[in-house]
Amino acid sequence: MFSEKIEIALIKEKTSKTELARKLNSSAQALYEKMKKDNFTEKQMIEVTKALDAELILKIRLKDGTEI
Numbered sequence: 001m002f003s004e005k006i007e008i009a010l011i012k013e014k015t016s017k018t019e020l021a022r023k024l025n026s027s028a029q030a031l032y033e034k035m036k037k038d039n040f041t042e043k044q045m046i047e048v049t050k051a052l053d054a055e056l057i058l059k060i061r062l063k064d065g066t067e068i
Contacts, residue, residue, distance in 0.1 A: 002045055003035040009052050023051040 010020065021031040024047060034040065040048070042058075049056040060068045 001038065002040050002048075003038040006035060006048060006052075009054060013052060020048070020051055024048065 006020070010017065017031055017035070018028045021028040024031065034044075046056055062068070
């Protein structure tokens with residue numbers, strides 16, 4: 001799910017995974033693998049978001065639709 005959001009952000013920002021990996025001080029291959037598994041820690045999500053010069057917003061949505 002987070003990988004999909006990264007893909008959308010990259011398109012909107014007209015940048016590449018390779019450029020994002022560079023900003024993360026990572027190899028493109030490592031980023032590709034991480035996105036393939038879509039297994040990001042909260043810390044990694046924050047780092048990716050900062051590298052995209054964006055804001056990460058986490059919410060909890062209860063069964064009744066209430067967002068916290």
